[in-house]
Amino acid sequence: MSVLNRRALTGSTLVVLAVLFIALVMLTGVLFRGARVDLTQDKLYTLSDGTRALINKIEEPVNLQFYFSDSVAGNYPGWGIYAARVRELLEEMVAVAPGKLRLEVIDPQPFSEDEDRATGFGLQAVPLGGGAETLFFGLAGSNAVDGQMAIPFFQPDKETFLEYDIAKLISGLSGPAKPVVGVLSGLNMAGGFDPARGGMTPAWVVNDELAGLFELRALETTLTRIDDDVELLMVVHPKSLSDDTLYAIDQFVLRGGRLLAFVDPHAEAESAGDGADPMASMMADKSSTLGTLFDAWGVAFDPARVVLDAENALQLQTQPDQPPQRHLAVLGIGRTHMNQDDVITAQLDAVNLASTGHFVMKADSTLKLEPLIQSSLSAATVGTERIRFVPDPKELFNGFQPNTTEAFVLAGRLSGPLKSAFPARVGEGHLAEAEQVSIVLFGDTDLLSDRMWVQVQQFFGQRAMTAFAKNGDLVVNAVDNLVGSSDLIGVRARTTSSRPFTRVEMLKRQADDRFRAKEQELQTELTETERQLTELQSQRSGDDGGMLLSVEQQAAIKRFQDQKLRIRKDLRDVRRELDEDISRLGAQLKIINIAGVPLLLTVLAIAFAWSRVRRRRQESQA
Secondary structure (H helix, E strand, O other): OOOOOHHHHHHHHHHHHHHHHHHHHHHHHHOOOOOOOOOOOOOOOOOOOOHHHHHHOOOOOOOEEEEEEEHHHOHHHHHHHHHHHHHHHHHHHHHHOOOOEEEEEEOOOOOOOHHHHHHHHHOEEEEEEEHHHHEEEEEEEEEEOEEEEEEEEOOHHHHHHHHHHHHHHHHHHHOOOEEEEEEEEEOOOOOOEEEEOOEEEEOOOOHHHHHOOOOOEOOOOOOOOOOOOOEEEEEOOOOOOOOHHHHHHHHHHHHOOOEEEEOOOOOOOOOOOOOOHHHHHHHOOOOOHHHHHHHHHHHOOOOEEEEEEOOEEEEEEEOOOOOOOOEEEEEEOHHHOOOOOOOOOOOOOOEEEEEOOEEOOOOOOOOEEEEEOOOOOOOOEEEEEHHHHOOOOHHHHHHOEEOOOOOOOEEEEEEEEEOOOOOOOOOOOOOEEEEEEEEEEOOOOOHHHHHHHHEEEEOOOOOEEEEEHHHHHHHHHHHHHHOOOHHHHHOOOOOOOOOOHHHHHHHHHHHHHHHHHHHHHHHHHHHHHHHHHHHHHHHHOOOOOOOOOOHHHHHHHHHHHHHHHHHHHHHHHHHHHHHHHHHHHHHHHHHHHHHHHHHHHHHOOOOHHHHHHHHHHHHOOO
């Protein structure tokens, strides 16, 4: 065969291979659209078991209409990327049960019927490009009985809640009647007119989240009986409940009702007085407890003691001109201090608490307390007056002596046999005991308030919520579990893509402790020097009574100034050492990321080449 023919054949072969490659790529794109291998540690991009179980329980078809202005978003690539993420997730859900979920993707054109239908579903059109164009990016759902629900707009900053939001919509359209949750609250969670503030207040986000999943029924704090259709009683900040109301709770629990109670030694969310007297608000008792019931259950809860925790203390900026500092009474609880074997707290990685109390079981109690949230071993308790009147969080470190032997239980689950707390009340319908009860207790009510876990802003007439902690997930998990619904827990309790630098945080905490020790040393020396100056001033000799400083006073001032300069230098050294430690850690990570993988591949390549050479030598010798 001539050289020319061989070249022609080679060229034709390359063309054929190129065509086959393009065809294979196009075929793969069609056949395997949406398919992927999830290599993330926590399977962030894998459909959760809760979502699969929820979809498989659908009895009547649910229609989903995904509205996305694809033609408009062409000039804004970021929207298109996130829309692809949403569409892939919807297609994965449909693939679980093709006959039960039906998906339609719609690109609503301006002034079209699709645009009118999107608006009718309540979807929000967001202006782009200075208002010249509008973007629809939402989901509408309907069922066979004309039920409708919608996600008005998919916000990219809520991607961590994407699967949960869609699963909640599907659950609302396909599930049975919502369970009834009775809410007996001493706090204004539902919003409305607040007499203490003299104005309207919005509902707390956690209240809206619960209302979307359950039928919330507000109960009076003076009730004497709880309706039979109430499956769960949620008691929040019970202050001075009458014996008749406590008896109603007692009988509700004994007849099989589930109880979720939030008590608090110092509820910062409570409004006291008329709001015009700050001192009256500061002096007011903001504690709550279920005293009579706790005593009968064998639960010890001291409403006059607050837990301080050095390891879990959050950094807060209490004054605009001061750097953030740790507040021992405001806690950020991580995964290591939450029960990962209980569905309520499993996989939650951040819950914020403020001025929380703790629970201890008495020796004669018939109930078992399973901890859900605990403090670290670097914790102690103080009287609520220390929290109520503290002007500077640094003062809480004064006299702080942590308990290093046992952690405090901040939230827990009670189970086991129980007798009535009111044995003397006999009569028709009275229940004296129960073989098994289900109770969950939290020693903090502030965890429910928005300021502890979610930032709320107005977004084109709607509330946009950005959660920075998992308090809402924790509460909904607890309600879900107690009423028997568990599918959404698997969706909601997924970890975020945020990977905190735990080593860096530990270095900062250690340096902060050293810095605080130096700061206290400076303050101690300042106090001692001022005392010495006062003594020298009182012993000053002279007949003119002038204010000239003596030689001793000048020497003392000079000595103190030298000491202050030295300690300030030590403070700078501590901060510099912290920066050096973090920089050294960063350099090590860079070396591993940049050079580690190439070196590993080089070693593997050399080993492979060496093995081939060795094998060839053996074959030639044979």
